[in-house]
Amino acid sequence: MDWRLMRRMAISAAIVVALTGGDVIVARAQNGGVLRFGTYGGTMLEGQKIYLGEPFEALTGAKIQWTAATEEVFANKLIAAGKSPAYDVVLLDDPWYSLVRVRGLASKLDPAKVPNLNKVQKLFRLPEDMGSCLFSFSSGIVYNKNKFAELGLPPPTRWQDLASPKLSGHVGTQTLAATPVKYFLAAYAIQLGDTPTKWDRAIDEVAKIKFQSFSAGIADLMAKIEAGDVWAAPIVGSRAYALIEKGLPVEYVLPENGNGTKGGISCTPIVVPKGSTNAALGEKMLNFALSPDAQLMQATAISAYGPVISTLDPILEKAPKIADRIPWGKVVTNGFRLSWDSEADLDRFSEYVEAWNRKVQK
C-alpha cells in the first residue's frame, strides 16, 4: 500500500471539501427567508440590486439570491423544472413569457395580496394577471443625424425608412429575439394587410434590405453605432438615450406603425412561477416593485425603464429630464403592444425564427 499516495489523495479531497464551503454536503433548501430572483445581467442586475433588492431586504428582513441569465434560459429552466421552479420571481420577455403562461407555469396573482396590481395601466395588464409587467420600454429607430444630413435624408418617420437604398449596408439589427425587431416586422405586416404577429410576407420584404450586421446582443449593436459602422437601427429607447448621453450624434424616434400608433410600447413581465416554495415572498416583492417609489427609482436607475403604473404621471410631467427617456402618459395610453396569446401563435414564432435566419441573416 502506497501510504504517501493515499495521504496525498486524502489531503486533496479535504482541500476540495473545504473549498466548496460545505456545499459538498447536500443540504435541504433553506427557503424560509430567501427570495430567488431571476433577472437579466449587466446594468439591469446592478440597478435592481440597488433600487429593488436593498430596500426590500431592509423592509422584510429577507435575503435575495440573484441569478442572472437571459429570458430563453429562464423559460427553458421553468419548463424543464415543471412543478419545482428554481425561482420565486423571474423576468421573462415575450414571447417566452407567453410560452410559460400558455404552458400553465405562471401563478395567477391575487390583487388582494398584490394591491399595487390595480395601479397597473390597461396596456400593461397581463392576461388573467398571470404575472405583471414590471417596467416599460419603447422600441423605435436610432439614427446618426450627421450621416442622414450628409446623405440628404430626412429623419425617419416610418419603420420602412430603414429600407432606403442610401442606407444600404449601414443598417444594423439584432436577431429576431430582440423586441425592436419584432415591431419592425409588425409594421411591415400591418402595411401588407396582415395581423401584427403574422410575419411570413414581412420577413420576405425585410430580407431585401442589405444589413450591415446582425448583432447577437444589444451591447454589440451599440458598439457598432458608436464606431460609425451602423447609421440606423431598430433599438430599445433606453439604449438609444444611453448613446445620446454619451455625446454621440444620434437621435431616437418612434416611427409610425401604420395603424395610427407610433413605435412599440412593451413591458418586461415578471412572474411568480407555479410551485415556487416562496410564493408569498415573491408576491411581496412584486407588490413592492409595483409601488410608486420603486417604479420611480426604476425610471431613474442606471438603465432607465418606464413605469407600468399610471400614478407617476403628475411627477413625470414636472420632470422632463426623467420623462423624456421613458414611455409614459399619452405615449402609453395610445401605445401599441405586441402579444402572443395562443400556443399556435408561439409555434408560428418558432417558424419565423427559422425563416429570419434563413432569409434575412443568410
Next chain:
Amino acid sequence: MSGSNVVARTCSIIFLTIVLGFLLTPLLYVAFGSLNASTLEFPPRTLSIESYRTIPEAFFDGLRVSLIVAAAATVLATPLGVAAALGIVRGRFGGRELLNGFLLSPLLLPMLVLGVALYQFYVVIDRTADTAITGSLVGLILGHTSFCIPYVARAVIPALTQMPPSLEEAAHDLGASTWYAFSRVTLPAIRPGLAGGIAFAFLTSFDNFPMSLFLVEGDNTTLPVVMFQFIQFDLKPTILAMSTLVIIFSMAAMLFIEKTVGLASLVGLHED
C-alpha cells in the same frame, strides 16, 4: 549546412512564426484592448487602466467558482478515468467495445443538451430525495465531472496500450500486490498521458459555458457565464481586462511550474 537544410530550416521558422502569430495575436489584442478607457476601440485612442479598476466583484467570484469546480471535477474524474481506461485496455469482458463507445458519448452530445438533461435530472432527484442539488456547487461539479472523465480516459488509453502488460505480470510474479504494481509500475508508465488528460479535463471544465449556463444559480456561477451575462448588456473594456488577468495568471502558473518542478519532468518525459 547544406542548401536544402537552410531552406528547410527557413521554411520551418516561417511556418512556426505564422502559427504562433495566429495563436498569440488574439491574446495580444485582448491585452492591448483592455487599455481602452471606456469604449472598445482598436487601437485604443487613449491608454488607461481604468477598466482594471472597474472590474466587478462578480468576475472574481466567478473565477473562484470556476477554479473550484474545475479542480474538483478533475480530482473526481482522474481516478474514474484511469479506472475506465484500465478496464477497457486490460479487461476481457463482454461489452468492452460498448463501454469504450459509451465513454465517448459526453463528448459527442451537444453540451447544451447535456446541461438541460442534467438540470431536469437534478430537479427529479431534489423532488424525490428532498435535496438541493439543483443550482448547487455539488451539481455543477458532478456535471463537469461527467465530461472530464472521457478526457482523462482517452488520454490514458494510448499510454496503457503502449505499455507491455508483461511489466505488470512481472511485478505480480515478484510478489507485488495489485495496488503496489499499479502505483509503482503502471502509474509511472502512463504519467505523460495522465498529465495530458488532467490538463485537458481542467481546461475544458474551466472554460465550459453551455452546460454551466443551465446548472449555475446565484453565487455558484462560473466565470464564463458571468462574462456572458455581462456582455449581453454592456460591451466595455472591463471584459478584456478580466480576460487579460486570466491570461497573466495562467502564464504565471506555467512559469512557476517550470521553475520549480519542470514541465518536462512533471509529465515524466525525462525519466531515467
